[in-house]
Amino acid sequence: xxxxxxxxxxxxxxxxxxxxxxxxxxxxxxxxxxxxxxxxxxxxxxxxxxxxxxxxxxxxxxxxxxxxxxxxxxxxxxxxxxxxxxxxxxxxxxxxxxxxxxxxxxxxxxxx
Amino acid sequence: xxxxxxxxxxxxxxxxxxxxxxxxxxxxxxxxxxxxxxxxxxxxxxxxxxxxxxxxxxxxxxxxxxxxxxxxxxxxxxxxxxxxxxxxxxxxxxxxxxxxxxxxxxxxxxx
Numbered sequence: 001x002x003x004x005x006x007x008x009x010x011x012x013x014x015x016x017x018x019x020x021x022x023x024x025x026x027x028x029x030x031x032x033x034x035x036x037x038x039x040x041x042x043x044x045x046x047x048x049x050x051x052x053x054x055x056x057x058x059x060x061x062x063x064x065x066x067x068x069x070x071x072x073x074x075x076x077x078x079x080x081x082x083x084x085x086x087x088x089x090x091x092x093x094x095x096x097x098x099x100x101x102x103x104x105x106x107x108x109x110x111x112x
Numbered sequence: 113x114x115x116x117x118x119x120x121x122x123x124x125x126x127x128x129x130x131x132x133x134x135x136x137x138x139x140x141x142x143x144x145x146x147x148x149x150x151x152x153x154x155x156x157x158x159x160x161x162x163x164x165x166x167x168x169x170x171x172x173x174x175x176x177x178x179x180x181x182x183x184x185x186x187x188x189x190x191x192x193x194x195x196x197x198x199x200x201x202x203x204x205x206x207x208x209x210x211x212x213x214x215x216x217x218x219x220x221x222x223x
Contacts, residue, residue: 004155006155033210035213040121040215041215042116042199042212042213042214042215042216043156043199043201043213045210048210058210090155090156092155097209098144098209099143099144099146099161099201099202099203099209099211100146100158100161101146101148101156101158101211102158103155103156103157104155105154105155106153106154106155108153
């Protein structure tokens with residue numbers, strides 16, 4: 001089955017630690033995205049990538065980093081510089097410049 | 113000011129009680145408007161795309177409509193399994209193709 005796989009589903013981190021969230025897709029989509037979702041908030045864009053080896057900052061990129069070395073993979077690193085990292089993180093992909101996004105199941109990060 | 117505003121924030125219905133959710137937008141030119149359903153602890157699932165005023169799309173008990181300034185998601189005779197958060201997103205023409213999401217409407221349907 002085609003889709004997007006995010007891992008881990010739940011992650012706990014101590015303050016000062018970097019963590020990496022995995023996102024893999026087998027839909028052959030060019031574009032991939034990372035969103036953050038907080039209670040009562042809409043989805044806020046962290047980073048997006050239209051092609052391999054290229055990515056752009058979204059609205060809330062500070063404290064995050066990404067890479068796009070393969071078409072299928074778009075990992076997100078939450079660095080210790082992110083002041084409020086506890087949130088639900090969603091990875092998505094799309095076929096070209098369409099607003100029809102396919103989402104993964106999400107990763108919930110909690111900072112202890 | 114938010115480009116995409118959804119109302120109400122939360123809605124409680126009895127099973128069979130039809131209602132509508134609203135999504136208003138302020139972009140100057142609309143490329144597309146998208147509705148998603150999100151279950152608790154899950155990623156959003158795509159429902160509909162609307163491109164121009166007057167367009168309508170239907171899926172089971174859901175019907176999405178579009179005017180020049182807003183979209184409605186009509187839910188006819190809802191069932192408890194329709195309980196979810198419904199998200200609206202707008203893609204602006206001439207700008208970044210990245211869709212902007214509203215904050216969602218949390219729908220609970222009681223049996």
